[in-house]
Amino acid sequence: MTKIKESSTYNANREIVMQECPVTYVMSKIGGHWKPIILYHLLSGSKRYSEIKKAMPHITEKMLIQHLKQLENDSLLTREARPIVPPYVTYSLTESGRELELVINAMASWAFKDMKRNAA
Amino acid sequence: MTKIKESSTYNANREIVMQECPVTYVMSKIGGHWKPIILYHLLSGSKRYSEIKKAMPHITEKMLIQHLKQLENDSLLTREARPIVPPYVTYSLTESGRELELVINAMASWAFKDMKRNAA
DNA sequence: ACAAGTACTTACCCGAAAGTATGTATCATG
DNA sequence: CATGATACATACTTTCGGGTAAGTACTTGT
Numbered sequence: 001m002t003k004i005k006e007s008s009t010y011n012a013n014r015e016i017v018m019q020e021c022p023v024t025y026v027m028s029k030i031g032g033h034w035k036p037i038i039l040y041h042l043l044s045g046s047k048r049y050s051e052i053k054k055a056m057p058h059i060t061e062k063m064l065i066q067h068l069k070q071l072e073n074d075s076l077l078t079r080e081a082r083p084i085v086p087p088y089v090t091y092s093l094t095e096s097g098r099e100l101e102l103v104i105n106a107m108a109s110w111a112f113k114d115m116k117r118n119a120a
Numbered sequence: 121m122t123k124i125k126e127s128s129t130y131n132a133n134r135e136i137v138m139q140e141c142p143v144t145y146v147m148s149k150i151g152g153h154w155k156p157i158i159l160y161h162l163l164s165g166s167k168r169y170s171e172i173k174k175a176m177p178h179i180t181e182k183m184l185i186q187h188l189k190q191l192e193n194d195s196l197l198t199r200e201a202r203p204i205v206p207p208y209v210t211y212s213l214t215e216s217g218r219e220l221e222l223v224i225n226a227m228a229s230w231a232f233k234d235m236k237r238n239a240a
Numbered sequence: 241a242c243a244a245g246t247a248c249t250t251a252c253c254c255g256a257a258a259g260t261a262t263g264t265a266t267c268a269t270g
Numbered sequence: 271c272a273t274g275a276t277a278c279a280t281a282c283t284t285t286c287g288g289g290t291a292a293g294t295a296c297t298t299g300t
């Protein structure tokens with residue numbers, strides 16, 4: 001897990017902004033290149049680690065577990081490991097995570113509209 | 121304007137992801153600490169540069185104009201400068217920018233729900 | 241004995257985003 | 271003639287997210 005320095009303007013601003021800006025709050029949970037994609041793939045149901053990996057060929061393993069852990073910490077998904085070998089680990093969305101579908105849909109419909117507009 | 125190096129894995133991945141992920145598309149337009157706040161302040165109507173600045177005490181001038189220009193480039197707002205001195209410049213949302221209100225609302229309602237859930 | 245499969249972990253590096261500090265143009269006013 | 275107001279611009283530095291490459295643990299199959 002990457003350590004975070006506390007006393008920087010960067011983080012000070014981030015916190016200030018977080019408290020007043022729900023958009024930034026959401027970004028802090030699902031921002032970055034990979035999180036939305038992970039969530040998207042889990043919207044269709046629980047998946048094994050290796051299944052997610054297969055579904056996202058461009059992500060590195062480091063990034064994948066890093067984000068899976070962050071999403072787990074943020075209570076957007078849960079991890080279930082069966083104590084067998086080879087390991088069998090599944091990830092599923094929580095209530096909170098599933099509710100993001102509405103947000104994602106709102107973003108998607110704006111995005112498609114905007115892409116069309118800018119293409120014309 | 122910040123120059124962008126083309127041949128990096130980072131940007132390669134970014135482009136791959138952008139084409140398939142509307143969420144990332146939206147993020148590329150309104151991501152970062154400040155853009156959503158700027159948009160939020162403009163939702164209540166056109167504002168002068170100095171008014172926006174006053175409304176966002178923590179942002180530096182560099183960040184403010186940088187993001188205003190990016191938002192203008194992305195056609196989310198328009199800039200109107202009256203040729204007088206001292207300068208009088210106003211910023212207003214475009215159609216595209218105003219349509220983001222729906223997205224912002226979806227995000228906000230999820231954020232508040234999630235904040236409450238995590239506080240309990 | 242050794243490779244293969246699964247789900248990670250760790251050390252190191254690089255580039256983009258954000259922040260700091262200072263400078264610029266124009267004119268009105270004291 | 272110098273100060274203030276407005277809306278920027280630019281050089282430099284720090285911070286953080288992301289990427290590369292390699293290693294780990296445990297067991298089954300050959």
